[in-house]
Amino acid sequence: MKIQVTLNGKKQEWDVTPNEYLADTLRAHGCPSVKISCGDGACGTCTVLLNGKPMVSCEVLSVRADGAEIVTVEGLEEEADKIVDCLTRLGGEGCGWCAPGFVVLAYALKRELHNPTYDEVKAYLNGNLCRCTGYIVRIEAVLEYLQMP
Amino acid sequence: MQIREYVKPDTLEEAYALLMKGKANRILGGCTFLKRTNLKIGTAIDLAACGLDYIREMDTEVAVGAYTSLRTVETSEVILREFGPALRESMEHLIGVQLRNAITIGAHAASRFGFSDIIPTLLAMNAKLRFYRGGVKTLRDYMEEERLEKDILVEILLPKEGRRTVVQMARLSYSDYSVFCLAMSRAGGNWIVSAGAFPGRAKLAERTMAVMNGGPVAREEAATLAENIAAEYRFGSNYRGSAEYRRELCRVFARRGIEELAQ
Amino acid sequence: MSDFKYITKQTPRIEGKALGLGHPLYMADQVRSDAVVVKAVHCPYPFAEVESLDSGIAEKVPGFVRLFTWEDTGIITNFGWNYTPFERHVLNRVGRYEGDVVALVAAETEEAAERARRLLKIKWKIHRPVMDFTQALGSDVVVHGDHLDEMYIQPQLAGHYLPQKNQVHYSCREYGDIEGVLAQCDHVTHVKVYTPQQIHTQLETHRCYTYYDDRGFLTISAPTQAADAMQEDVARSLGIDRRKLRVIKTQVGGGFGGKNIFSPYCWCALVTYLTKRPAVLIFSREEAMATIGTRHEYMLELTVGTDRDGTFRAIDSSGIQNAGAYSEISEDVLETGIKNSYSLFPRVDAMRIRQYSVFTNKLEGCAFRGFGATQNCFLLNVAARHLADELGLDLSEVFLKNIARVGDSHPVMNGWMEDDPAYVESSTLAECIQRSMELIGWEEKRNATPPSGTIVRGVGIGVASHASGVPRVDRGNVNIAMNADGSFCVFSGHADIGTGSNTVMLQIVAEVLEVSPDHIHLFAADTACTPFDPGTYASSNVYRCGGAAKLAAEKMKKLLWKSVRETSGLPENEPLVFRDEVFYRENGERLMDLIEFADKWGFYWGGGDPLVVGASFPDTFAPSPYVASCAEVEVDRETGVYRVLRMSSAIDCGRVLNPGNARIQAMGGITQSIGMTMFEEIKYGKTDYRMLNRDLQSYKIPCQMDMPLLDIEFIESCEPSGPFGAKSLGEIATGSPAPAISDALFNALGIHFDSLPITPEKVLKAIQEKEGGHADS
Incomplete structure (x- = not known):
């Protein structure tokens, strides 16, 4: 069926089946940043903003995105640059697979939490698994990002 | 699927x-x-x-629409003020913000998932469910129903009874499902004790609750009552833990819960 | 150290920005839309063979392309290096573990392939499996009993590899008179440890993309840890000329040893080979977890004999390693695991190590960060803790008394030969021990009054050693060429598997050439143009490949300077100054920059031979890096639930070439080890032996909230054989957390936890046993 979405600021019409998940649909529509790892919401690598909220796109039926605004790393522009700079300065991108989803989540954190503590940042970022970095530099990177104008 | x-x-x-x-x-x-x-x-x-994403405060209860996400519930100031942090605590181990934004509280409760920490907590909060067709029923009754009618869960009602709820869980890692979960609440002389992830579907410790609700509960009785609570459940073993370990956790959590709430 | 310009500096990864922004660097981002989708057909039982396979209905699925079975593959092979036994075909009629692949389905779309796979009618003949590896040796269930006659066993393995007895390998090393020395010791301690199967859980699952290129080369584009070895293996498995096969490594979304098994590549290549069509195979999370390898499960015992003051005199160890259903590189893990760990305590009069590796019907073991040393280091640490306890000594003193020091030599050490013995040439382990203790606050915490009450705390310590590559086997090879634009290109076979080794290679070359990394390109792990590399394993990239990069860069520098003199008409010994990438004469006269040189030398009117050099770096002694870690735990004595509050690690990896990368390597390794220590373990059903936790909801890896505070410090040594004094780092950090955490629990509770993972249930049980009843009664 046909659905209308606004993807990274651009209106689009997609033809999707009722059995399709948003992560796959996004990948098919020019968003290679959306990574799929666990396929069941447990790892966060497919995180995108759906109507402003971070969401595991591998668990969202594409049809349900009808009328929605979707933002991926491809659409974050300068904010993504800032977060990625903080992350790479510390080596926090690791193998890179979890990085784009993490960037989206870090951006969501900045919009959702005001002056968060270290522990609040840590808890907010929990849903994004990483097997490389040991997480700590990722918190450091986000704390740096939060200081940026 | x-x-x-x-x-x-x-x-x-x-x-x-x-x-x-x-x-x-x-x-x-x-x-x-x-x-x-x-x-x-x-x-x-x-x-x-259908407009089911809401948290509405009313005089005697707080209504949570079935399509409200766990994330909305856990960050609700109304729920924190009226009921304390237990409900949030029962949710925050569910992996991440981006998953809890997707999970709706109605579907989670209606599913009667055995692994849930949220359902025992809602039970302890004396929650009720409003169905489109079937009207209002207690979560407790719903959990016990043998054959579920086809219906639509509209909202979850959390009664403002001045109830203090505590939830205790043990897990192997932070975002794993619980090995065992025990929720307990007290409003005046009325106690509710519910366990989940034992590993069966959550239920109340009805017999011991009857004893506890029959007279004042002293902190000194905690160990004995806890023993009785543990005796009410048929614990099972799975790869997260053995029945014996769950029984032990139930004893400890029940005793601690009573000690905390009994004053 | 401050005179370095590029190495030792925090340098972001060259591909970091693109990774963070989600650019299409990975294999899945590059697959052509006309590729057929391949799905593997897995054996649903631990041990079963296909009696009949009916694909009649499956073939009617629209978009079905072809079914592939054992009938399509007759060649006996393995899915790894050619020095390991050939004991399977690309597809096998017999499934030897649940998840083993018996057939493949190819279809035009993912949905069609999935449907066709489900519609295959397979009749299975189920065999009784052998699951308990301690009972496997000589069991009446012989995992490979049905096809012993067709195996190829390399001559050097004969006598050790006895599949008829389920024996993969037997290693026996004996140095000195073990019985005699043990008999003279003041004190003898015996311990037994168990370590579980752990899954790599790379976030990018195993996958492969294959196609014929325009010239007819069968091309594999995939995340792999070893392009050259994989090329050899796939060519052998398909029976084709290796030169007609090209392997291109794509960005790797996590390796940890698990992308050194070449099965997915063989399966996918088979489809392209037989259909001539591009093909793509991407494992689901469940398939990745249940089909590829694990960290080897071990049961180990150790007797250590000491003087009264805790000085080790004799170490006698025995044990069993679970290879799983195929031997893969289990023999190597067994031998290397021994060498890398027992080198930690070389100052003993006698040492004996006897270990078996056995077949079972469990998921096969393969390389996993730590490579057998993690398990053996845990054993050695546990033994030291027991004896410190028995002798009333502080465990850190026992370590300081016995650890390897500069100048030590022992035949168990890597690369040791009678006529060319190995020596410890660099170590700061003693300082590492002291520093990690300071960081955790050992003095006040370890010796605090014995804890009482429900919530108790304790601190503990662990030490570990590893190696830098495989001695006398591995070589690093690097070619460097100068380009027409004045930039350089480094060609290396090594595979950056997400650790940042590409960046370090460039830092090294930049340092030697005195040229910015921005003016240096890198081609890595493409069999069509990069020199041989054995693969990314054994923590060897920086030491071995970095070593080669340094040698090659030195050659290039010499050649470049010589050519500059020549083209400037200066005599051969004329001193030159190279500053900010511009050449000057000593009197300050400006000669040329690199672009001008390239123009003069090789561009149109030039005529000089292209500047191309190559160098090889032999790994002779694979010097050991060392680590000491301390942990602080908090235990609820009534529930057994505990948390690691804090960990400190001090690491000797020689000179740190990229501090950011180094810190990530250390922290990531520690995190994986925390998982193994506390909860990671494959669980099998008690009666059906099915693997129970095979997705990320049920097999948990540590998440952000599981992490303790971590203090990492590097106490640098200068390894004379390493590039700029560097040793390895990739695996060392996995060795010490498990011992440190179990020692912290011992300090908190007075109980030894010698079996991993240490779950809350085990802790509570042990507390209750110690106290002789319920904790709360």
């Missing part, structure tokens, strides 16, 4: 009619478990347009 057709009705009336139209028709929740099932769904009914 396979869906033949997807529909997003504007009213619950339409949704209910669609639901009753075919045996394989289903109401969609947050869909975070759908993929892992072998369900063959005829018409998948999305209630997103």
Whole structure:
């Protein structure tokens, strides 16, 4: 069926089946940043903003995105640059697979939490698994990002 | 999982009619478990347009719409003020913000998941469920029902009874499912004790509750009562823990809960 | 150290920005839309063979392309290096573990392939499996009993590899008179440890993309840890000329040893080979977890004999390693695991190590960060803790008394030969021990009054050693060429698997050439143009490949300077100054920059031979890096639930070439080890032996909230054989957390936890046993 979405600021019409998940649909529509790892919401690598909220796109039926605004790393522009700079300065991108989803989540954190503590940042970022970095530099990177104008 | 057709009705009336139209028709929740099932769904009914995403405070209760996400519930100031942090604590181990934004509280409760920490907590909070057709029933009754009628869960009602609720869980890692979960609450002389992840579907410790509700509970009785609470459950073993370990956790959590709430 | 310009500096990864922004660097981002989708057909039982396979209905699925079975593959092979036994075909009629692949389905779309796979009618003949590896040796269930006659066993393995007895390998090393020395010791301690199967859980699952290129080369584009070895293996498995096969490594979304098994590549290549069509195979999470390898499960015992003051005199160890259903590189893990760990305590009069590796019907073991040393280091640490307890000594003193020091030599050490013995040439382990203790606050915490009450705390310590590559086997090879634009290109076979080794290679070359990394390109792990590399394993990239990069860069520098003199008409010994990438004469006269040189030398009117050099770096002694870690735990004595509050690690990896990368390597390794220590373990059903936790909801890896506070410090040594004094780092950090955490629990509770993972249930049980009843009664 046909659905209308606004993807990274651009209106689009997609033809999707009722059995399709948003992560796959996004990948098919020019968003290679959306990574799929666990396929069941447990790892966060497919995180995108759906109507402003971070969401595991591998668990969202594409049809349900009808009328929605979707933002991926491809659409974050300068904010993504800032977060990625903080992350790479510390080596926090690791193998890179979890990085784009993490960037989206870090951006969501900045919009959702005001002056968060270290522990609040840590808890907010929990849903994004990483097997490389040991997480700590990722918190450091986000704390740096939060200081940026 | 396979869906033949997807529909997003504007009213619950339409949704209910669609639901009753075919045996394989289903109401969609947050869909975070759908993929892992072998369900063959005829018409998948999305209630997103039916206005069920709300937390409404009323005089005697707080109503939480069935399509409210766990994330909305855990960050609700109303719920924190009226009921304390237990409900949030029962949710925050569910992996991440981006998953809890997807899971809806109605679908989670309606599922009667055995691994849930949220359901025992809602039980201890004396929650009620309002169904489109079946009206209001207690979560406790719903958990015990043998054959569920096809219906639509509209909202969860949390009664403002001045109840203090505590929830205790043990897990192997932070975002794993619990090995065992015990929730307990007290409002005046009225106690509720519920356990989940033992590993069966959550239920109340009815017999011991009757004793506790029959007279004042002293902190010194905690160990004995805890023993009785543990005796009410048939614990099972799975790869997260043995029945013996769960029984031990139940004893400790029940005793600690009573000690905390008894003053 | 401050005179370095590029190495030792925090340098972001060259591909970091693109990764963070989600650019299409990975294999899945590059697959052509006309590729057929391949799905593997897995054996649903631990041990079963296909009696009949009916694909009649499956073939009617629209878009079905072809079914592939054992009938399509007759060649006996393995899915790894050619020095390991050939004991399977690309597809096998017999499934030897649940998840083993018996057939493949190819279809035009993912949905069609999935449907066709489900519609295959397979009749299975189920065999009784052998699951308990301690009972496997000589069991009446012989995992490979049905096809012993067709195996190829390399001559050097004969006598050790006895599949008829389920024996993969037997290693026996004996140095000195073990019985005699043990008999003279003041004190003898015996311990037994168990370590579980752990899954790599790379976030990018195993996958492969294959196609014929325009010239007819069968091309594999995939995340792999070893392009050259994989090329050899796939060519051998398909029976084709290796030169007609090209392997291109794509960005790797996590390796940890698990992308050194070449099965997915063989399966996917088979489809392209037989259909001539591009093909793509991407494992689901469940398939990745249940089909590829694990960290080897071990049961180990150790007797250590000491003087009264805790000085080790004799170490006698025995044990069993679970290889799983195929031997893969289990023999190597067994031998290397021994060498890398027992080198930690070389100052003993006698040492004996006897270990078996056995077949079972469990998921096969393969390389996993730590490579057998993690398990053996845990054993050695546990033994030291027991004896410190028995002798009333502080465990850190026992370590300081016995650890390897500069100048030590022992035949168990890597690369040791009678006529060319190995020596410890660099170590700061003693300082590492002291520093990690300071960081955790050992003095006040370890010796605090014995804890009482429900919530108790304790601190503990662990030490570990590893190696830098495989001695006398591995070589690093690097070619460097100068380009027409004045930039350089480094060609290396090594595979950056997400650790940042590409960046370090460039830092090294930049340092030697005195040229910015921005003016240096890198081609890595493409069999069509990069020199041989054995693969990314054994923590060897920086030491071995970095070593080669340094040698090659030195050659290039010499050649470049010589050519500059020549083209400037200066005599051969004329001193030159190279500053900010511009050449000057000593009197300050400006000669040329690199672009001008390239123009003069090789561009149109030039005529000089292209500047191309190559160098090889032999790994002779694979010097050991060392680590000491301390942990602080908090235990709820009534529930057994505990948390690691804090960990400190001090590491000797020689000179740190990229501090950011180094810190990530250390922290990531520690995190994986925390998972193994506390909860990671494959669980099998008690009666059906099915693997129970095979997705990320049920097999948990540590998440952000599981992490303790971590203090990492590097106490640098200068390894004379390493590039700029560097040793390895990739695996060392996995060795010490498990011992440190179990020692912290011992300090908190007075109980030894010698079996991993240490779950809350085990803790509570042990507390209750110690106290002789319920904790709360």
